[in-house]
Amino acid sequence: MERDLTKDKIASSLILFSIPMILGNLLQQLYNIVDTYIVGKFVGNGAIGAVGSSYTLMTFLTSIIIGLCMGSGILFSMYFGARKENQMKVSFFVSFISIGLLSLVLELLCFILLPFILNWLQIPQSIYHDTYLYLKIIFVGIIFTFIYNYFAALLRALGNSKTPLLFLALSTISNIVLDLVFVLVLKKGVAGAAIATVISQVLSALGIMLYVFFFKRKILPGKEHFHFDLEIFKKLKDYSLMTCLQQGIMNFGILMIQGLVNSFGLDVMSAFSVAVKIDSFAYMPVQDFGNAFSTFVAQNQGAKQETRIKQGLYVASLLSFVFCVFISLGVCLFSYQLMALFVSGNSHIIQIGMTYLRIEGSCYIGIGCLFLLYGYYRGVGKMKMSLILTVISLGTRVGLSYIFAPIWGKEVIWISIVIGWILADLVGIVYGIKKENWRHVNGVND
Secondary structure (H helix, E strand, O other), X not given: OOOOOOOOOHHHHHHHHHHHHHHHHHHHHHHHHHXXXXXXXXXXXXXXXXXXXXXXXXXXXXXXXXXXXXXXHHHXXXXXXXXXXXXXXXXXXXXXXXXXXXXXXXXXXXXXXXXXXXXXXXXXXXXHHHHHHHHHHHHHHHHHHHHHHHHHHHHHHOOOOHXXXXXXXXXXXXXXXXXXXXXXXXXXXXXXHHHHHHHHHHHHHHHHHHHHHHHOHXXXXXXXXXXXOHHHHHHHHHHHHHHHHHHHHHHHHHHHHHHHHHOOOHHHHHXXXXXXXXXXXXXXXXXXXXXXXXXXXXXXXXXXXXXXXXXXXHHHHHHHHHHHHHHHHHXXXXXXXXXXXXXXXXXXXXXXXXXXXXXXXXXXXXHHHHHXXXXXXXXXXXXXXXXXXXXXXXXXXXXXXXXXXXXXXXXXXXXXXXXXXXXXXXXXXXXXXXXXXXXXXXXXXX
16 A cells, blocks of 8 residues: 555656545544534534634644654655665654653643643633633543554655545544534533544554554564664654644644634634634645645655656646635635534624635635645755744734734734735745746646
8 A cells, every 4th residue: 555656657646645645634624523513503602612722722732743743754755765674664663752752741741731721822711611621631632643643654654645544534433423422412511522532532543553563564663673773863853843843833823823813702712713624624635735745755855856856846736726726716605604504593703704714715825835835845854944934924924913903803813824825935936946946847747
């Protein structure tokens, strides 16, 4: 099931490799939407706010772990493309121990700092207890989030994107079923939704780990690889920490936006929680396509196929552009229907969410381009450039929002997000033309 992305036609290789990743995250986003739907319909709008603000926090925490695993995955892909099996297996061992320990520390800190985090997020008193209870349970799953994402990153780095999809599907289906049981049947409210999530995380983590140990044992390190190679650790540190920092900054900015949104009251908070999930579901395919493109670039970078990388950039840009046009039309035209799926009997919340979706939805080409830029610069090993683009995008978003939203209203927050995408795109493209010689990429012999 492994796919060598240094061979075969570029378009078909990218599409076939990215489809399982896209389907996997669409399934995950589908769960998040179903979770919001069940809680909103059967517990209430206050519960939507509790789960929604928790979702933003958990996205930030998860992004730290995913960033560490993604960074390691880039190095795995380079070693795989260069056919350096010994170094690849040593890097497996070093990264698993390092990221695993960091994940345990993160989980412990979350439990200790939970009251401070909720106060910083300005969680309204009316939903404080539900949010606290939900997060206290959800934090149990952090270590299992690491296990799943580590083995998923390992398999994807070697060109296997189908197996992580299967175990993510298992997690999603079990999550939805357990949600119905704990919320509808057992009447456990937001705590039930949290318990369902943790159980599902355990299933996906143990499932993919056991799969690798029993069916892909040849890719795992042996005893001769169980040593702490300082040179490989330094490379892993550079790749993983930079990617982690990028993912962390990205989602920390979103978390800061959540805190500002919360200051506008429960209706805005609830509308934002629903609209963000719809928004994430809509552009998730181009985000995963960017991650798949990063693996493509990294494997070809290891194989020293620079021409193929530039041709891949051309193909990936065209595919992303076409998708973004279609999804933008869909979100803008059906913004009311999308909001009404999750919010009943409160037209004010629906109207706030519609405004958000129409502003963001009309500009998905901007974020599609940005995800490709992230993927390219990670894949060629220029992690700092990927980080710089993230700082530009998020810095613009947070700065404009905090300065002007208290004066001109919440709509400034939605517009600032788009401005951040555009500025980061411009910087990334100009740098690529000047420093990466993109001006000569004019097509592909596919």
